[in-house]
Amino acid sequence: MRLELEKRAEHSTAMALLSPVIALALTLVSGAILFAALGENPAEALYVFFIEPLTASWSLQELVVKATPLILIGVGLAVCYLSNTWNIGGEGQFTAGALAGSVLPILFPDFQTPFTLPLMLLMGIAGGMAWAAIPAFLKVRFGTNEILTSLMLVYIALLLLDWLVRGPWRDPDGYNFPESRIFSDAASLPALADGRMHVGAIFALIAVAALAVVLMKSLKGFEIRVLGQAPRAGRFAGFSQNKMVWFAFLLSGGLAGLAGISEVSGSINQLTPVISPGYGFTAIIVAFLGRLNPIGILFSGLLLALSYLGGEAAQVALGISDKTTRVFQGMLLFYVLACDTLILYRIRLGGPAATGKGA
Amino acid sequence: MKKIMGLAAAALLGFGVIGAEAADKLKVGFIYVGPIGDHGWSYQHNQGRLAIEKEFGDKVETVYIENVSEGPDAERAIERLARDGAGLIFTTSFGFMNPTLKVAQKFPDVKFEHATGYKRSENLSTYSARFYEGRYVIGQMAAKMSKTGTAGYVASVPIPEVVRGINSFMLGAQSVNPDFKVKVVWVNSWYDPGKEADAAKALLDQGADVISQHTDSPAPLQVAEERGAVGFGQASDMIAFAPKAQLTAIVDDWSAYYIRRVQAVLDGTWKSEDVWGGFDKDMVVMAPYTNVPEDVAKEAAAMAEKIRSGEFHPFTGPIFKQDGSEAVGEGIIIDDGTLLGMNWYVKGIDDKLPN
Numbered sequence: 001m002r003l004e005l006e007k008r009a010e011h012s013t014a015m016a017l018l019s020p021v022i023a024l025a026l027t028l029v030s031g032a033i034l035f036a037a038l039g040e041n042p043a044e045a046l047y048v049f050f051i052e053p054l055t056a057s058w059s060l061q062e063l064v065v066k067a068t069p070l071i072l073i074g075v076g077l078a079v080c081y082l083s084n085t086w087n088i089g090g091e092g093q094f095t096a097g098a099l100a101g102s103v104l105p106i107l108f109p110d111f112q113t114p115f116t117l118p119l120m121l122l123m124g125i126a127g128g129m130a131w132a133a134i135p136a137f138l139k140v141r142f143g144t145n146e147i148l149t150s151l152m153l154v155y156i157a158l159l160l161l162d163w164l165v166r167g168p169w170r171d172p173d174g175y176n177f178p179e180s181r182i183f184s185d186a187a188s189l190p191a192l193a194d195g196r197m198h199v200g201a202i203f204a205l206i207a208v209a210a211l212a213v214v215l216m217k218s219l220k221g222f223e224i225r226v227l228g229q230a231p232r233a234g235r236f237a238g239f240s241q242n243k244m245v246w247f248a249f250l251l252s253g254g255l256a257g258l259a260g261i262s263e264v265s266g267s268i269n270q271l272t273p274v275i276s277p278g279y280g281f282t283a284i285i286v287a288f289l290g291r292l293n294p295i296g297i298l299f300s301g302l303l304l305a306l307s308y309l310g311g312e313a314a315q316v317a318l319g320i321s322d323k324t325t326r327v328f329q330g331m332l333l334f335y336v337l338a339c340d341t342l343i344l345y346r347i348r349l350g351g352p353a354a355t356g357k358g359a
Numbered sequence: 360m361k362k363i364m365g366l367a368a369a370a371l372l373g374f375g376v377i378g379a380e381a382a383d384k385l386k387v388g389f390i391y392v393g394p395i396g397d398h399g400w401s402y403q404h405n406q407g408r409l410a411i412e413k414e415f416g417d418k419v420e421t422v423y424i425e426n427v428s429e430g431p432d433a434e435r436a437i438e439r440l441a442r443d444g445a446g447l448i449f450t451t452s453f454g455f456m457n458p459t460l461k462v463a464q465k466f467p468d469v470k471f472e473h474a475t476g477y478k479r480s481e482n483l484s485t486y487s488a489r490f491y492e493g494r495y496v497i498g499q500m501a502a503k504m505s506k507t508g509t510a511g512y513v514a515s516v517p518i519p520e521v522v523r524g525i526n527s528f529m530l531g532a533q534s535v536n537p538d539f540k541v542k543v544v545w546v547n548s549w550y551d552p553g554k555e556a557d558a559a560k561a562l563l564d565q566g567a568d569v570i571s572q573h574t575d576s577p578a579p580l581q582v583a584e585e586r587g588a589v590g591f592g593q594a595s596d597m598i599a600f601a602p603k604a605q606l607t608a609i610v611d612d613w614s615a616y617y618i619r620r621v622q623a624v625l626d627g628t629w630k631s632e633d634v635w636g637g638f639d640k641d642m643v644v645m646a647p648y649t650n651v652p653e654d655v656a657k658e659a660a661a662m663a664e665k666i667r668s669g670e671f672h673p674f675t676g677p678i679f680k681q682d683g684s685e686a687v688g689e690g691i692i693i694d695d696g697t698l699l700g701m702n703w704y705v706k707g708i709d710d711k712l713p714n
Contacts, residue, residue, distance in 0.1 A: 056442075058438065058442065059439075062435045062438075065431075065435070066432075066435070107473065162547065166517060166713065175477055175519065175699055175700040176518070176519050176700045176701070176702040177453065177454075177518055177519070178478075178516065178517075178518060179457075182457065196434065196435075263431055267431045267434075268430065268431050269457070270457065271428070272429065272430065272454060273516070274428060274429050274432070274454065274455070275430050275431065275432040276430060277428040277430055277431070277432050285579075308432075309435075312424055312435070312436055312439055313439070315422075315423070315424045316388075316422045316423075316424060316439055316440065316443050317443075319422070320426075321425070322394065322425045322426045323394075341661075
């Protein structure tokens with residue numbers, strides 16, 4: 001006896017739409033069991049986790065703040081993954097963008113004009129693109145595995161940030177503590193409301209809308225898909241694999257760079273040794289959770305952000321450990337991926353005879 | 360949808376009732392940078408929180424958020440505690456400084472206390488402990504116990520706090536053995552048991568036979584135990600992890616300070632201030648001296664007492680910088696401002712300060 005995954009000949013549209021709902025329901029049931037086992041009232045725990053963060057203006061804004069970089073990076077990565085380009089280095093491109101954009105407020109703190117912010121944003125985008133151009137170049141020119149190079153560049157970017165804030169970019173008035181000076185108002189992204197939600201959220205929405213149109217309605221979107229699913233067919237159609245590698249990396253790098261400078265300028269207002277709690281890596285999960293669809297990524301980014309906020313709320317309101325939160329997040333991802341798998345595949349119980357010498 | 364709304368409304372109502380009940384209690388909030396189970400920095404702050412609960416019982420309620428990253432997440436976590444009704448909030452890591460200041464400006468009625476920082480305001484105090492006092496004591500012990508004349512130092516991140524500790528350790532060691540060597544490995548993290556253990560192994564391989572650490576996990580001490588070397592616990596008494604290797608530990612004891620501050624809020628006498636206490640304020644405590652000859656233990660206790668009483672200051676000149684230039688002359692004590700921004704090594708340290 002053994003289990004086999006067999007590809008379904010056709011999959012039901014209804015089930016495809018229902019799958020996230022089923023996954024969420026399964027997570028809620030398992031979560032309830034988990035919380036009950038911890039001696040908490042499951043209904044109250046689930047309320048604190050999923051609903052309470054949505055009941056106040058400030059936490060809704062915080063939700064958007066947390067989701068913004070995830071979505072910006074996630075939609076860029078979706079284009080990469082759809083075109084079979086494996087950019088794992090969103091975190092590095094995020095950091096490179098933050099560094100490039102921070103050159104102005106840190107080295108030229110007196111340059112405070114209406115042009116400061118737009119320039120910073122452009123430099124951030126350029127920084128992320130430049131960082132992403134390295135693995136793109138290595139892949140196109142030498143056939144280097146981009147998974148490795150883009151990942152390695154993450155650590156280089158993080159250490160570069162670390163070196164800069166401990167050394168040359170350290171706040172001269174900061175008692176030698178590893179932090180840059182604080183950005184002037186002219187170099188800080190304006191808030192959208194009374195809380196911390198900033199203009200970066202609008203960039204994320206624009207990126208989602210633009211990429212949704214490109215992917216669904218344009219020839220470029222067709223090219224991305226064809227080269228991703230059938231590179232040979234793509235070549236016959238006259239599409240260039242190399243150009244696509246460049247396109248995917250530059251686009252995703254630029255978006256990650258924009259996310260980086262937006263986060264630094266809109267939320268932290270200075271460079272510190274840590275500017276990201278792993279946005280670039282979490283965005284990979286967000287991209288797949290959203291099924292590489294920009295609209296889907298919008299929702300998956302918000303959902304993941306909610307799970308972080310809910311986790312904190314649960315710690316405060318119920319005294320539930322941070323570890324429980326992580327288990328809960330893990331269950332959510334597991335169920336989503338498992339449900340998706342079962343839409344595309346069916347489980348078959350195969351006897352040893354069926355495959356002859358198998359087992 | 361209606362059902363969900365109803366449920367939410369009911370739950371909100373429920374919360375309102377809980378909130379009303381809690382109104383006359385002081386809610387004290389804590390933000391921890393690590394897990395409370397790190398047996399180091401965050402663990403000790405959490406011990407302080409538990410001490411508050413024990414001391415004040417029904418008069419207070421405490422809440423905490425652990426594992427808060429010192430980046431963009433910090434401000435949200437702090438603000439959550441303020442919005443949750445906390446009247447006094449301790450943010451217990453340097454990287455929370457600017458987020459704490461921002462939230463403090465938004466909530467003028469809430470009192471904030473930030474550990475190890477230097478920015479204060481009307482409702483934001485700072486506090487820290489003079490751990491370097493303990494490091495002088497263990498530096499002397501290291502020099503007495505070492506056969507190779509070399510100690511290994513597992514360091515976290517090159518901020519003044521850590522550099523000051525290395526210097527104090529070295530000054531203590533040099534007071535016993537002027538040729539003593541200290542080798543430093545930076546792991547660039549406050550809590551990373553794997554990297555900390557690797558650093559300790561590398562240092563032992565390079566001839567160190569005493570391990571000192573300024574990282575939060577017991578891993579370096581455990582490595583010392585395995586390899587037959589000795590070492591010192593960090594932040595908490597780690598004797599359970601290294602019964603044969605731990606000579607003593609520099610224990611961060613926040614309980615007394617936290618209890619004083621909670622009392623001040625309850626009494627309405629809380630004022631924004633800067634507290635930098637050491638042995639004298641019971642913020643730094645030495646764990647029992649173990650695995651050492653009696654005279655070493657006695658001398659260590661005597662030195663700790665001399666520092667506590669103010670008779671001796673670890674940073675008393677003459678002190679020379681690594682390049683040989685004189686930092687302070689004979690009999691002069693380095694002032695607190697210089698100590699707070701210390702970014703140079705004293706002479707004899709076998710490392711280049713990452714800068």
